[in-house]
Amino acid sequence: MPxxxxxxxxxxxxxxxxxxxxxxxxSCLLWMHPPTASCPRCHSPDIGADPVSGRGRVYSYTTVHxxxxxxxxxxxVVVLVELDEQAGLRVLANLIETxxxxxxxxxxxxxxxxxxxxxLTLLRFAPV
Amino acid sequence: MGGRALIAGVGYAALGRNLGRTEGSLTVxxxxxxxxxxxxxxxxxxxxxxxxxxxxxxxxxxxxxxxxRALGLARLRYWQSFGTGPGPLAAVVGAVQAVASxxxxxxxxxxxxRRQTQPFYIPGRRKETETAELxxxxxxxxxxxxxxxxxxxxACRYMHExxxxxxxxxxxxxxxxxxxxxxxxAVWYGHPLTREEYxxxxxxxxxxxxxxCDLPVDGAVAVIxxxxxxxxxxxxxxxxxxxxxxxxPDVGWDVGAxxxxxxxxxxxxxxxxxxxxxPSDLDLAQVYDGFSSLALCxxxxxxxxxxxxxxxxxxxxxxxxxxRLPICTDGGELGVGRQHGMGKLAETVVQLRSEAGDRQxxxxxxxxxxxGAGPNCAVFLLTR
Numbered sequence: 001m002p003x004x005x006x007x008x009x010x011x012x013x014x015x016x017x018x019x020x021x022x023x024x025x026x027s028c029l030l031w032m033h034p035p036t037a038s039c040p041r042c043h044s045p046d047i048g049a050d051p052v053s054g055r056g057r058v059y060s061y062t063t064v065h066x067x068x069x070x071x072x073x074x075x076x077v078v079v080l081v082e083l084d085e086q087a088g089l090r091v092l093a094n095l096i097e098t099x100x101x102x103x104x105x106x107x108x109x110x111x112x113x114x115x116x117x118x119x120l121t122l123l124r125f126a127p128v
Numbered sequence: 129m130g131g132r133a134l135i136a137g138v139g140y141a142a143l144g145r146n147l148g149r150t151e152g153s154l155t156v157x158x159x160x161x162x163x164x165x166x167x168x169x170x171x172x173x174x175x176x177x178x179x180x181x182x183x184x185x186x187x188x189x190x191x192x193x194x195x196x197r198a199l200g201l202a203r204l205r206y207w208q209s210f211g212t213g214p215g216p217l218a219a220v221v222g223a224v225q226a227v228a229s230x231x232x233x234x235x236x237x238x239x240x241x242r243r244q245t246q247p248f249y250i251p252g253r254r255k256e257t258e259t260a261e262l263x264x265x266x267x268x269x270x271x272x273x274x275x276x277x278x279x280x281x282x283a284c285r286y287m288h289e290x291x292x293x294x295x296x297x298x299x300x301x302x303x304x305x306x307x308x309x310x311x312x313x314a315v316w317y318g319h320p321l322t323r324e325e326y327x328x329x330x331x332x333x334x335x336x337x338x339x340x341c342d343l344p345v346d347g348a349v350a351v352i353x354x355x356x357x358x359x360x361x362x363x364x365x366x367x368x369x370x371x372x373x374x375x376x377p378d379v380g381w382d383v384g385a386x387x388x389x390x391x392x393x394x395x396x397x398x399x400x401x402x403x404x405x406x407p408s409d410l411d412l413a414q415v416y417d418g419f420s421s422l423a424l425c426x427x428x429x430x431x432x433x434x435x436x437x438x439x440x441x442x443x444x445x446x447x448x449x450x451x452r453l454p455i456c457t458d459g460g461e462l463g464v465g466r467q468h469g470m471g472k473l474a475e476t477v478v479q480l481r482s483e484a485g486d487r488q489x490x491x492x493x494x495x496x497x498x499x500g501a502g503p504n505c506a507v508f509l510l511t512r
Binding site: 093 | 263264330335387
C-alpha cells in the first residue's frame with residue numbers, strides 16, 4: 001500500500017480520479033517525478049502539479065517471472081515510460097495487454113487506471 | 129592522497145547458504161582474522177566502520193555497538209555506520225578519509241550478513257499489507273521494489289544503447305563461475321557452469337536469468353585500513369594508490385538523461401584523475417558483478433575497453449586468470465556469493481601479496497576494486 005505525503009498527494013489523488021498528475025515547477029515549468037519540494041533546475045520552492053496527456057513511449061521494460069511483492073503475481077511486465085511532455089520525464093508502472101502487442105523500446109503507450117480497491121488506484125500503460 | 133592509507137589486514141569468516149550462525153558471530157570471526165592477519169592486536173584498533181547495519185539502515189548487519197562490545201574495543205576515535213553508498217566500500221572510503229585526515233590510525237571495516245535476513249532481495253519477502261513510502265510508493269505496487277526487476281530495466285536499456293547481448297552477459301557469468309572453481313570459499317565452488325546451462329537458466333526478470341544474479345549468502349569480511357606510520361609494522365600492507373567515489377550521471381535509479389549509464393563512469397574519472405597510473409597498468413580488475421550486466425559497464429567505464437566492447441573482451445579470454453586482464457579473480461559476487469564488494473577488496477590484497485595460490489595472477493602489482501551500481505559508485509586502486 002503506497003503511503004502519500006503532502007508532496008505526493010496530488011499524484012495519488014489524481015490516480016483515484018483516473019488522471020496522471022505530475023509535479024511541475026511553477027517558476028520554470030520543469031516537470032518532475034517523483035515530486036520534490038524544490039525545483040531541481042531553478043531551485044524554486046513553488047511546486048504545483050498538473051495533469052499530463054498520459055501518452056508516452058516505453059523507455060525500458062522487463063518481464064518478471066518471480067514474485068517480488070505479494071499481490072503482484074508473475075509473470076508481469078514492468079515498464080519505464082517516458083512521457084511525451086518532457087524528455088527524461090519517466091514513470092514506472094505495469095504494461096497491460098501484452099498478449100496483444102509485445103513490449104519493446106519506443107512502443108507508444110497511454111495511461112490507464114485500475115481501481116484496486118476503495119482506496120487505491122494503480123497506474124497501468126497500454127499500447128495505443 | 130596516494131599512500132596515506134594502506135590495507136593492513138584482511139579476514140574472512142565462513143561462507144555458506146545456511147550456516148546457522150548469527151551475523152554477529154560471523155562478523156567477529158572475520159574481524160579477529162583481519163587483526164591477526166595484520167599482526168596487530170585488538171588494542172591497536174582505534175576506528176570502527178561498517179555498511180550497512182541493522183539499526184542505522186533498513187538492511188542487514190550487526191550494529192557497531194555489538195561489534196565494539198564483542199571485540200572489547202575500549203576507545204575509538206572514528207566510529208561510523210553508513211546507511212547508503214556504494215556498498216561496503218562506502219565504509220572503507222570513510223575509513224580512508226579518517227586515516228588520511230589523521231582522525232584515526234587503525235580502522236577496522238566490516239561487512240557481515242545472513243541471507244535469510246535480507247528482505248529487500250529475496251522474492252516474495254514483502255507482504256501485501258506492508259506500506260510503501262517515499263520512492264518505494266512509486267515502485268513496490270508495480271512489483272519492482274528493488275533488486276532484479278529494477279536492474280533488469282537498467283540492463284534492457286544498456287543493451288539497447290550499446291548493442292550488448294545475452295551472450296555478453298553469459299561471458300561474465302562463465303568467467304566468474306570458472307574462477308570460483310579455484311576458490312574453496314566460493315558458494316559455487318564445485319559447481320562449474322557450461323554455456324548451455326547458462327541459457328537453460330530461467331529468467332528472473334528479463335534479460336536477467338537466475339545465474340545472472342548474485343546469490344545471498346551467510347558470511348563476513350573485514351579489512352583494516354591503517355595510516356602509513358602504523359602500517360609499516362604490519363605483516364604485508366598494500367597501498368591504496370587512489371580512490372574514485374562519485375554520484376552520477378543523474379540522481380535516482382530510473383530518472384534522468386540516460387539509464388544505460390551509471391556512476392561507474394564518474395567514479396572512474398575521479399580515480400584516474402588522482403593517479404599517474406592508467407588502465408593499461410592494471411593487472412587485475414574486480415569489476416562489480418552483483419548482476420552480470422553491471423560488470424560489462426564497469427569494464428567499459430574503467431577504460432579497459434570501449435563502450436559496447438566488454439562482451440568481445442571477455443569472449444577473447446582476456447578476463448580469465450592467465451589472460452591479459454583477469455576480472456573477478458575470486459569468482460566475484462556471482463561466483464562467491466553476495467558480499468557487495470567487500471570480498472573483492474580482500475581478494476585484491478591477497479593477490480597483490482602473491483598469496484592467492486591456484487587463483488594467483490602472475491606478477492600482480494596493480495589492482496582495481498569496484499563497488500556499486502546506479503547513482504553511486506566507488507573504485508579503489510591498490511598497488512603492491
